[in-house]
Amino acid sequence: MKKHNFSSGPSILPQEVFEQAAEAVLDFNNSGLSLLEISHRSKDFVAVMDEARALALELLGLENKGYQALFLHGGASLQFAMIPYNLLGANQKASYLETGTWAVAAAKEARLFGEVEIAASSKDANFNYIPKEIGVSPDASYLHLTSNNTIFGTQIQSFPEVTIPVVCDMSSDIFSRELDFSKFDYIYAGAQKNMGPAGVALVVVKESILGKTGREIPSMLDLQKHIKGESMYNTPPCFAVYTSLLTMRWIKNNGGLAAAEKRNREKAALLYAEIDRNPLFKSTVQGEDRSVMNATFVLTDERLQERFDALWKAANISGLTGHRSVGGYRASMYNAMKIESVQTLVDVMKEFEKQA
Amino acid sequence: MKKHNFSSGPSILPQEVFEQAAEAVLDFNNSGLSLLEISHRSKDFVAVMDEARALALELLGLENKGYQALFLHGGASLQFAMIPYNLLGANQKASYLETGTWAVAAAKEARLFGEVEIAASSKDANFNYIPKEIGVSPDASYLHLTSNNTIFGTQIQSFPEVTIPVVCDMSSDIFSRELDFSKFDYIYAGAQKNMGPAGVALVVVKESILGKTGREIPSMLDLQKHIKGESMYNTPPCFAVYTSLLTMRWIKNNGGLAAAEKRNREKAALLYAEIDRNPLFKSTVQGEDRSVMNATFVLTDERLQERFDALWKAANISGLTGHRSVGGYRASMYNAMKIESVQTLVDVMKEFEKQA
Numbered sequence: 001m002k003k004h005n006f007s008s009g010p011s012i013l014p015q016e017v018f019e020q021a022a023e024a025v026l027d028f029n030n031s032g033l034s035l036l037e038i039s040h041r042s043k044d045f046v047a048v049m050d051e052a053r054a055l056a057l058e059l060l061g062l063e064n065k066g067y068q069a070l071f072l073h074g075g076a077s078l079q080f081a082m083i084p085y086n087l088l089g090a091n092q093k094a095s096y097l098e099t100g101t102w103a104v105a106a107a108k109e110a111r112l113f114g115e116v117e118i119a120a121s122s123k124d125a126n127f128n129y130i131p132k133e134i135g136v137s138p139d140a141s142y143l144h145l146t147s148n149n150t151i152f153g154t155q156i157q158s159f160p161e162v163t164i165p166v167v168c169d170m171s172s173d174i175f176s177r178e179l180d181f182s183k184f185d186y187i188y189a190g191a192q193k194n195m196g197p198a199g200v201a202l203v204v205v206k207e208s209i210l211g212k213t214g215r216e217i218p219s220m221l222d223l224q225k226h227i228k229g230e231s232m233y234n235t236p237p238c239f240a241v242y243t244s245l246l247t248m249r250w251i252k253n254n255g256g257l258a259a260a261e262k263r264n265r266e267k268a269a270l271l272y273a274e275i276d277r278n279p280l281f282k283s284t285v286q287g288e289d290r291s292v293m294n295a296t297f298v299l300t301d302e303r304l305q306e307r308f309d310a311l312w313k314a315a316n317i318s319g320l321t322g323h324r325s326v327g328g329y330r331a332s333m334y335n336a337m338k339i340e341s342v343q344t345l346v347d348v349m350k351e352f353e354k355q356a
Numbered sequence: 357m358k359k360h361n362f363s364s365g366p367s368i369l370p371q372e373v374f375e376q377a378a379e380a381v382l383d384f385n386n387s388g389l390s391l392l393e394i395s396h397r398s399k400d401f402v403a404v405m406d407e408a409r410a411l412a413l414e415l416l417g418l419e420n421k422g423y424q425a426l427f428l429h430g431g432a433s434l435q436f437a438m439i440p441y442n443l444l445g446a447n448q449k450a451s452y453l454e455t456g457t458w459a460v461a462a463a464k465e466a467r468l469f470g471e472v473e474i475a476a477s478s479k480d481a482n483f484n485y486i487p488k489e490i491g492v493s494p495d496a497s498y499l500h501l502t503s504n505n506t507i508f509g510t511q512i513q514s515f516p517e518v519t520i521p522v523v524c525d526m527s528s529d530i531f532s533r534e535l536d537f538s539k540f541d542y543i544y545a546g547a548q549k550n551m552g553p554a555g556v557a558l559v560v561v562k563e564s565i566l567g568k569t570g571r572e573i574p575s576m577l578d579l580q581k582h583i584k585g586e587s588m589y590n591t592p593p594c595f596a597v598y599t600s601l602l603t604m605r606w607i608k609n610n611g612g613l614a615a616a617e618k619r620n621r622e623k624a625a626l627l628y629a630e631i632d633r634n635p636l637f638k639s640t641v642q643g644e645d646r647s648v649m650n651a652t653f654v655l656t657d658e659r660l661q662e663r664f665d666a667l668w669k670a671a672n673i674s675g676l677t678g679h680r681s682v683g684g685y686r687a688s689m690y691n692a693m694k695i696e697s698v699q700t701l702v703d704v705m706k707e708f709e710k711q712a
Contacts, residue, residue, distance in 0.1 A: 010394060011393055025381060038366060075591055
């Protein structure tokens with residue numbers, strides 16, 4: 001019996017994607033060959049990469065606007081270094097909005113390449129809100145944002161308007177909502193939340209912001225080389241790219257980002273309503289900063305933990321334990337999660353209240 | 357019907373590995389969850405990574421000798437930059453044996469970090485041999501070798517003895533033969549030939565050679581950080597690691613490297629004997645430098661190409677076309693290839709001779 005998987009990442013993907021990916025491992029496109037054993041330069045795989053790159057731009061509404069989509073090795077963590085390597089000159093400054101663990105990690109890598117200013121930080125309150133007043137130097141090379149903070153359960157709902165290029169880590173909410181993505185110059189996302197399995201990152205970059213630092217860049221970190229190589233500068237992580245393509249097709253076939261956002265808001269509303277109503281639970285984030293993807297909450301009486309844990313595990317729920325830096329619980333409700341799974345969790349919370 | 361897949365990479369893996377990998381995509385270890393949707397910090401996946409790291413050292417006979425095995429993002433191409441980043445100080449020199457396209461690419465990246473000397477090169481003859489006389493500065497930080505040259509069909513059979521650390525790209529012959537691996541200080545291999553699917557690289561490094569350059573290294577390129585993180589500094593490419601583990605288990609269960617080498621030598625002997633015997637074919641590499649993994653050969657009469665191509669395609673053979681820089685044909689006979697597939701190719705070559 002399939003579990004209700006609230007894991008924060010790697011995380012749930014659509015069941016049909018699992019089935020199609022497994023089939024491709026056995027026999028890809030009825031070719032008599034596994035997806036894992038065919039050349040990345042073969043006609044069949046080039047078609048996968050081309051469709052994946054085009055569909056990423058299509059879902060974001062960024063076709064024919066000077067953007068390139070790339071599927072790269074290294075996850076979002078390698079992007080933390082690639083961004084300053086490609087965008088931050090040695091005597092330049094970059095501005096980082098510090099909203100959580102990953103934003104801090106991204107800024108740390110940038111300091112190896114140039115000056116870093118912190119536009120604002122919510123570290124004072126264990127990152128339980130998104131700072132609204134931010135100070136960005138107009139001469140900074142770029143502003144770096146993290147749109148959704150998986151660990152702390154916060155999400156930027158209203159993006160700052162600035163005149164410099166905006167770089168955004170959308171690892172945990174890519175393809176989960178409609179936005180005017182043309183306001184961003186560099187979007188990146190590790191696949192393993194809303195897009196695919198671990199082992200690949202999507203980078204969507206406006207070509208015009210590249211090539212300005214005068215720095216020599218190792219080939220595998222050079223975005224212009226990856227663009228020239230049509231995202232196959234070296235052998236790409238073929239299985240992770242293909243499975244990401246399957247997920248993007250699923251998103252498109254189910255109404256695109258508008259429908260995904262509607263489903264995600266319904267799931268989040270259902271769960272947050274119960275967290276707010278049920279006296280045994282308390283949200284760790286208030287108001288508009290709450291993430292639609294990851295709801296973090298704690299017990300009002302920690303002595304009841306064992307009893308609650310037994311209840312949700314018995315209901316075939318998994319992956320609900322919160323990150324050690326927040327504690328409590330975290331329900332990740334990515335694109336592929338059905339509202340029935342959230343309802344199961346809400347039912348468990350109500351049952352817990354009855355029994356307490 | 358399954359094809360005889362001579363692809364140079366991504367390439368054939370054992371059929372049971374495809375079946376086990378596909379099953380894990382549907383349901384991992386009967387957990388009710390896909391391998392793709394579980395946390396890399398979960399007990400089940402940590403066990404995969406631990407076993408993969410231990411088994412890599414065991415197969416190479418390098419347990420308890422100061423080596424660490426890592427499974428990293430980025431393929432061998434990212435290693436081209438990570439090696440000098442970690443080993444080559446700004447005022448130091450590294451020595452590269454230039455035996456093909458990948459050796460040239462590796463040396464190119466090193467030039468961004470320090471001085472590069474070419475210990476020897478076979479570029480003069482389109483890399484169709486392995487240079488035997490090499491000049492290595494005794495004060496070089498390391499000597500870089502490529503043990504097998506997929507494109508040109510050459511392989512180092514006797515390794516140079518030097519007093520400096522030896523770094524070796526074994527992407528296309530890892531786990532294919534017995535060697536005294538303790539003579540190497542840094543072994544690396546993109547998975548997609550003998551070890552697994554594209555999207556992960558194995559790095560086996562002697563810890564004592566690290567941390568000596570005084571250079572600040574971006575976290576994702578810092579081998580000491582990856583060692584400290586037990587190969588999970590960030591979310592690893594879980595599926596590629598697991599499939600590599602399945603392949604390593606298969607190698608171990610089938611007699612380890614000694615048996616793999618015996619099978620590989622039998623396959624290569626069968627094919628090279630036919631190339632040498634059949635007047636319609638000519639090997640592009642002579643004598644001891646011939647690769648046991650990749651046999652490269654051309655037609656003595658190129659006008660017969662269409663006829664030969666039709667014959668091998670009709671025999672359900674795929675992936676036989678040579679790399680554009682050599683032309684002709686390339687038969688890659690990695691660990692997972694059965695001798696029956698090589699026999700099928702040999703039979704086609706004999707039939708071709710009869711018909712010509």
